[in-house]
Amino acid sequence: SGPLNAMADSFNLPLRPILEKNDRPDTLPVEIAQINNQWGSFRDVNEEVLRNKIAEEKDKDELDEDSESEDVTDLDSTERLEQLYKRRADITQFAMQAHMETMFALDFVSLLLSKQAPRQAETSMSAFLKQVAPLGSLNAEVVNPPPKPESTAKDISAVSRGWRIQNFNGAANKLLQSATRLESEVASETRYWNEVLAVKNKGWKVSRLPRERQALGVQYGFLEATPVFRDRGLASLRRAEDGGLLLDKGLIPSKARYVRVRVVQDGRISGYSKPIHPTLNGEDTIEGRILQARDTVFEEELYHELVREARAIASFGVTTRQNLIQIPASDDLEILLDMVDVDGNNLQPDQGISQQGNSLAEGLAHTIRILLAYAHRQNLQRRTLLPPPLVTKKRSVPEHQLLRPALAYIQHMSHVRWLKSLLNDLFAVLRSANLNPQGYTAEIFSTGQGQNSHAPTVEALVENFLTPFESTFKGELLAPKGSFSISIRTNLSLPPHGTNFDVSFDMPKYLDLKSPGRLSHKDEVEAAITHLLLIDVVFAISNEPFKTNPENPEKQLWQAIYPQHGELLLSSDSLKRKKMKIAFSRHELSLEIYTVRCIDGTGRGQFEKSSHDSSPRVWKPLTTSPLSLMDYVRATTLT
Structure with missing residues (x-):
């Protein structure tokens, strides 16, 4: 009996339902109605009455606590254990009764549905119901309502007709809007694909973007260039609202740039090179933008390779700065290379510029570009050959011979x-x-x-x-x-x-x-x-x-x-x-x-x-x- 008593003392099972607090407080009229029901009119309520009521409630609670404590002390452990078993039996009986009622409801619904879908309803019917009642023995029908008056029928007919007319008008408007939108979409798509086809017919390579398969791109760069500039040679072809092509050039600067060559003779500039392709002259066509992007990425790669080679031949007296390469060509001749905007050449023709200096600068500018194109061709030929054997040491990439x-x-x-x-x-x-x-x-x-x-x-x-x-x-x-x-x-x-x-x-x-x-x-x-x-x-x-x-x-x-x-x-x-x-x-x-x-x-x-x-x-x-x-x-x- 000792362990049972100890278990009875330490085990408490709540049997009352948990009171859920209302999140929303009662409105003021509800509270006033509750006060009127409990205390009567506000005129009969005063401070003395409230104090007496509070004192009575307090005395009553103390009496209840004393009686409960006396009952608890009077009851021994055997009676408490019997009371616990009785309450457990009540809970079990309540749960079984709820389960039976639920099964009766399920059998009723299943028998009702067996008239329409016998196979599905049979799976949810109990075995006892299958024995006592055949499938489809219970049916339900809609009882005709009492006839409505003629005025009500006319009102319902008028309202129904109005709703139908309104829905038809709404559907017609939506169809017209859809047709207009579809027409504009067809025009935009037609213009977009016509311009894409025109770009492809010009010889540019058009393909899907590697990381965005639903978008198209144009390859304007050189596949045999340095990996950094080869990856920058692909731009997406976006569609504008009117269907025109938008060239997303990514890292390519908005302004066209080129490598400028200047010739310094006896300490003064005697000639300089001009951009190979001038600006678009206001013609903002898609082909012009592609050409500008191609020339700019080619010039950036050219200047990058020139800087690499200049650092490799520093023993010849070549010096590099942030945006300048100085090359002592001979005793009294010096070559300057820098990267400038196409419209940023501010040299005036009357500042000691000579025809011989301009010819030398132009010739050198064409030479370095031809040599870079030749380097691209050599890279292509090397790619077509058998790859060299694998080695643990990474092979160095030699500088191109441009300078x-x-x-x-x-x-x-x-x-x-x-x-x-x-x-x-x-x-x-x-x-x-x-x-x-x-x-x-x-x-x-x-x-x-x-x-x-x-x-x-x-x-x-x-x-x-x-x-x-x-x-x-x-x-x-x-x-x-x-x-x-x-x-x-x-x-x-x-x-x-x-x-x-x-x-x-x-x-x-x-x-x-x-x-x-x-x-x-x-x-x-x-x-x-x-x-x-x-x-x-x-x-x-x-x-x-x-x-x-x-x-x-x-x-x-x-x-x-x-x-x-x-x-x-x-x-x-x-x-x-x-x-x-x-x-x-x-x-x-x-x-x-x-x-x-x-x-x-x-x-x-x-x-x-x-x-x-x-x-x-x-x-x-x-x-x-x-x-x-x-x-x-x-x-x-x-x-």
Whole structure:
């Protein structure tokens, strides 16, 4: 009994229903009615009556609590347990009664429905009902209502007719509105698809957007471009309210931009490039917008690749800033590249702009764009080949050659013009002395054709432009069967970078002389060529016999004792000997004869002084002299 008593003391089962509080408070009239029912009129209610009522309720509650406490204390645990079992039985009986009533209602509804749908109603009928009552034994019919008066029938008919007329009018209006809307939609769709078809007929690629399959897009970018710019080359074709095409260009700026090339000559701007495609001139067509977007994304990719290459060739003196690339092309020539708006070129034509500078800037602008298009073509060819084997190390993407070929061309032409000027000056000096050299021949860009003979003509031309540039100068010397050759080779793509001069000559009669070979600096080249022609002049004089005495028919030769210094010695039996010294440069040719003593022909004498009966002679280009070099040597030899 102990555990049962403990369970009875700790187990409390609420049997009363839970009172739900009304969320909405009663209105004032309801509360006034309740007060009138409970207390009567407000006139009979005062403070004393309320206090007495409150005191009576309080005493009554205390008595109830005392009686309940006495009852609780009087009841022992056995009586409480019996009371609990009794209440549980009451709850169970109530639940069973509710269940039976529910089943009776379900059987009634199922039997009623078995007349119309026997199969569905049979599933919900009890077994007892199936035995005592066959299916369809209970039916329900609509009882005809009593006849309505004629006035009521007329009112109902009039109201029904009005409703029908109103519904018909509403349906007609909706059909007209739908027809109008459908007509406008058809017109908009027709215009939209006509413009899409026109874009496709122009050659643009139209397809669905990758991430938005229900929308169309146009591919105006280049599929072989850098991945960043390749993904930006696809724009969606949206439909406006009137059916026109709206080009959603995404990250493309609203204004057209291009890479501007400026040429700085001697510290001032001498030329600049103009945009390839000008603005639309007010023609805001869909094709114009697509072309503008294509050109802008191409120019942005071009400038991006130019910056990458400029950083790679920083050793050539190329510098990059936020929006500027400075390239020292030659000694007095500098190239500036920047990204500007199409309508943002504010340079005036009277600010020292020259036709030559504009031609150079335009040529360089076209060159870098052609080279970028060629790089796209090379990417396409590489994609069509078999992929290389997989490696753990990621392969680096090399920079496109855009600036290096153009710079190599400019530098090569600068060196070619310099060498032409040097040879013209040197041969002009020799002609002024009436030596009559044979001159030289120049073969500019003597590089052979590309190895890929199956490539198209345009690609073959660009491939030749990417190869190292080479030019050759050849000429004959004054010495018998003597010749010289100068090759200029410029390469900025592969080491060794820069321009090299290969100077060589052939003098069969003087085999001890060696060619200087490959040189890199202009000063060295000028010194080597000048020295070569000086030696040639010395040997030309040494091969010519001269009379030392008019009465003596014998002739003597000037011996080249120091040809590298331009010194010759006239052989004689006396102690006094004549020595000739020749100085040669691109500006003049000078000749001076000395009288020397105590010289053995191989070393310098102890005493050298100028002859009193001779004076130095100078020949300069663009000047006419009545006395040639050989006549002057012949005249001084006889004296």
